[in-house]
Amino acid sequence: MDGAVNINTGGSVAPLRNVLLLNALINRVQNRDFDLPGLACFFGPSGYGKTKAATWNAQETRAYWVEVKSTWSRKKFAEMILRSMGITPGRTIGDMVEQIGDQLSKSGRPLLIDEADLVAKDGMIGIIRDIYESSQGTVILIGEENLPQTLRRWERVHNRMLDWVAAQPADLREVKLLAEMKCPGIDVAPEVQKLVLEQSQARARRIVVNLRQIAEYALSAGKTAITMADAPSITFFSGEAPAPRRGV
């Protein structure tokens, strides 16, 4: 049922730059001086592989993981954090914040909050502040490119951020790593890798999609090496919205 690709690619996202950046950030927050805040921010445009980076790091540190939804109330937010910890929520939000803080300090495991742009609202942001102020825990906010700007509205949160780390666009080294993962057994020429990087606008997610296109083409054409001569036969996705049609 799993198709033709049964080769263990042995691949791991571990060497990708954004994985390493987030890993270094979590380590810095966890090993901070006692009097420093335990809050930090990892931000960048969508498709840069932030969630993939967060996944690997959540595995490595056994982090608690919450992805915020736009409809959540303060109470729901606190409940969902406790749920990620496997703890039955207390009655009030105050009780819950205390439970969260207690668990973070005792377990030493970080809390990763994805789609953190959605907690940048009055009220919600107060919960985050209460959590890190009531615990010696590690809280990492993960969000879009403008998250640091959005958080400026709450000075007490903004000023207490231990560090801000921007997710980086992919480079050629990473295209090569991803090609080894996504096109196992296929030799993708360096010029083609460069083309993939350009066509994908250095976004990891699109690079993966385009490498997948190469792998499919190679399989159907029965090739084990892909050169620039093959490029015209491969459909690359650039993710651009289609141009308006004329005369429609």
Place this chain on the structure above:
Amino acid sequence: MARKPVDQAGSPRDAIWAAVRVIGGAEHPFTVAEVADRARANDKTVRDYLKGLTAAGYLQQSFATGALEATRWVLVRDIGNEAPRVRSDGSPVTQGTVTEQLWRGMYILKEFTFEDLIETASVEIPVETAKSYCKMLLATGYLRVLRKAEPTSGRIARYRLVRNNGPKPPQIQRVKRVYDPNSREVFMPEGQL
């Protein structure tokens, strides 16, 4: 005596750890009997686990008691709600790490292939293990197929997680069904595997 399947046995260690945290939380030295009573567990089970916890440094034996009294323990290292997984010599239990990572990968990524799970894991996961875990969770209604595998174009199946009852990984039992320790439910495979 044969080990009971997990859905019948429950998790005595979770109950024991919870009892230790409640009784021992206030630095009150406790006995095996007190913990066994509160956790509704067997004395022997409690004693074995307390020994492991002591060897691993979570508990200490209290020497404040007289020679004829029952041994008392104190909680010296509380790591939160999750029961430490230790052997009787105090060494950590590593079994279950692969399943834990497969499950965490599923609930973070939400939409994934078995390869995605392997790539984002921080431990090495055998391909067959990843595949069979996906297969079993698909058969028991945890996953839906988003995109079917297409062997001709080399595409593998892509799944979406549709039942997430909590952070503890669903366990595949030897009897070919899935036990969810979060909701304490058992799910049988639908149709053939």
